[in-house]
Amino acid sequence: MPLRADTPPATADVRRFTPLQRWIHRTTAALMGICIITAACLYVPQLAELVGRRALVVTLHQWSGLALPVPVLAGLASRAFRADLGRLNRFGPHDRTWLRAALHRDKRHASRPAAKFNAGQKLYASWIAGATLVMLGTGLIMWFTHLTPLLWRTSATFVHDWLALTIGIALAGHIGMALADPESRRGMRTGRVSRTWAEREHPLWRQ
Template identity: 80%
Template sequence: MSLRADAPARATHVHRFSRAERWVHRTSAALMGVCVLTAAFLYVPELAQLVGRRALVVSVHQWAGVALPVPVLLGLVSRALRADLRLLNRFGPHDRLWLRAALRRDKRHSARPAGKFNAGQKIYAAWIAGATLVMLGTGLIMWFTHLTPLVWRTSATFVHDWLALTMGIVLAGHIGMALADPEARRGMRTGEVSREWADREHSLWRT
């Protein structure tokens, strides 16, 4: 039996991210990139030798770090961003199933149910948000040395340095996973993804 001529065709693409969300992601990524790059030139001896104006690199690193939360704060005016932040902040039974399948290296899509965001993305978002706040706090203690006692500055330096290394590793993993999923990258670049990808990777997402 043929379909009715006036029956609406199911769209081949679905909207995933708003313009404001894409702006927040790109700006945050750029600022994070500046922080990581300047940190590398400050702490890796082979790279530090290439820098002639170390004080300038320090200033760029400091101001990029202070500015890092700004895109998200400005983006909160977006209803779409606020809605997605609520989704990222909620775990359900399907997220536990996704994590168990990931730990077992079970790559079957049926074993990894996910809403708009899977459990891995939720954990990453929560971790990177918390780590950014810790880096900001410890960085300010290191910057304004006259406001805190020596033991605070020593502790802040230890936490800042080791957390920076951890963040570099986690960010490398995040970038690697993004490079392995062209459709996910297109969603962040254009705001749309194919319905086939959405149904396969995010089966519980009501598109």
């Protein structure tokens, strides 16, 4: 179903995100970026030697990781943000159609029906939210070493390190997809997208 017929002409922009939603995204991205950069400085010998000040890097890594859920928790005060969380958590028949088309590399827009968020965005959001919680839990076990037995700390370190690698790969893919879609980036930067783009990429999205 297309966007409602009583909306402005196709050349007009439509609002995709509120200022608070964009702030949540940017703040979370900044915190995640600090976590990744500091992790690289801790685990890559060449970077560790270049940066030095290991204690400061560890502190930045710990506190940025601890603060990661804060923007999302703060965003729960926004009705628009809660509505988008609900959309991301609902997986309908059109999402299965989108995934089948993506797996078969069918790039025709008609084969990839999507509402405000497509199936790929929903899967990514769910995965990164779960991975962040696991990283937070394992990080706390590694931080407060005196509260847990050695086996727990060893297991937490293993999970934390390997999950960090997969998060880095997933984020690289996320950034790559964003770079390939200037209109989507404009939506996150300004909060508005063209109606033509919305009808083409998200035909089931109703304003």
